[in-house]
Amino acid sequence: MGRMDGKIAIITGAASGIGAASAGLFAQEGACVLAVDRPQSAIEQVHAGNNAIAAMGCDITEKDAPRRIVAAVLEKFGAIDILFNNAGVSGRSFVEEMTDEEWDRVNAVNVRAMFRLCREAIPALKQRAKEKGRARIVNTASVMAFDTDYGLAAYCASKAGVGGLTRTLALELGKFNITANYVCPGAIYTGMTRTNFDKPEIRAVWEKKAALRRLGQPIDIARGALLLASDEADFITGHELVVDGGLTLRT
Numbered sequence: 001m002g003r004m005d006g007k008i009a010i011i012t013g014a015a016s017g018i019g020a021a022s023a024g025l026f027a028q029e030g031a032c033v034l035a036v037d038r039p040q041s042a043i044e045q046v047h048a049g050n051n052a053i054a055a056m057g058c059d060i061t062e063k064d065a066p067r068r069i070v071a072a073v074l075e076k077f078g079a080i081d082i083l084f085n086n087a088g089v090s091g092r093s094f095v096e097e098m099t100d101e102e103w104d105r106v107n108a109v110n111v112r113a114m115f116r117l118c119r120e121a122i123p124a125l126k127q128r129a130k131e132k133g134r135a136r137i138v139n140t141a142s143v144m145a146f147d148t149d150y151g152l153a154a155y156c157a158s159k160a161g162v163g164g165l166t167r168t169l170a171l172e173l174g175k176f177n178i179t180a181n182y183v184c185p186g187a188i189y190t191g192m193t194r195t196n197f198d199k200p201e202i203r204a205v206w207e208k209k210a211a212l213r214r215l216g217q218p219i220d221i222a223r224g225a226l227l228l229a230s231d232e233a234d235f236i237t238g239h240e241l242v243v244d245g246g247l248t249l250r251t
């Protein structure tokens with residue numbers, strides 16, 4: 001018996017890295033997954049042959065993306081148990097040089113699109129929680145929600161925003177038996193970070209910083225998300241789950 005048997009999940013950013021690993025793991029544990037990313041061909045390629053994963057090519061920042069995503073999952077699978085907002089983008093620019101466009105691009109994906117998809121999914125999550133006793137929102141933030149680095153103002157602001165949004169969702173939705181939690185990955189080897197971590201000197205620095213002396217892999221974060229999405233997490237809400245191998249233990 002899988003930990004996600006009978007569950008229906010939306011996962012954004014599911015064509016690469018953490019989202020791809022999560023879609024694979026949730027499906028392996030018995031869930032039906034609507035995997036959202038773009039382009040559609042990238043999702044289809046990554047999850048080829050996995051019948052539990054339906055691909056939806058969609059830019060989540062588009063105006064009618066939330067409506068289309070929720071309509072697609074309801075049409076395909078009939079309900080939503082889990083909304084896992086994971087898609088994200090990074091960018092590096094000192095504040096003094098950052099353009100409005102750079103700021104807006106990062107915040108549009110990482111927090112605005114997340115808010116808009118949550119808002120759209122809430123009625124279906126409420127309905128499911130009424131019928132089944134629970135529903136879940138899991139959001140991907142970052143250790144950069146509480147730490148920082150040079151050039152990461154937009155990214156850090158967006159990830160701190162994910163924390164604020166998620167805690168408020170937890171407060172507002174608790175009485176409907178919907179939990180909302182967020183995962184904070186540390187330094188993970190994914191599409192976003194590959195160019196940097198393929199450089200041995202950069203990789204070595206980050207490996208040394210973590211208590212566990214390695215980079216995280218997408219599956220490490222997928223397992224954290226699975227925990228928050230599972231029935232075992234019934235009394236966990238508004239929680240910030242740091243999954244960083246001890247990267248942020250030291251000041």
Ligand SMILES: NC(=O)c1ccc[n+]([C@@H]2O[C@H](COP(=O)([O-])OP(=O)(O)OC[C@H]3O[C@@H](n4cnc5c(N)ncnc54)[C@H](O)[C@@H]3O)[C@@H](O)[C@H]2O)c1
Pocket residue numbers: 012013014015016017018019036037038058059060061086087088089090109140141142143184185186187188189190191192193
């Ligand atoms: N890799 C790390 O070290 C790390 C650390 C902390 C947090 N995170 C967060 O983890 C999440 C997943 O990132 P990842 O590291 O797996 O990177 P990734 O680049 O491998 O995957 C992110 C996915 O999001 C998708 N995406 C981006 N913008 C989109 C949009 N507008 N519409 C639809 N899909 C979009 C991308 O196409 C990509 O497939 C992000 O929110 C990221 O900020 C990553």
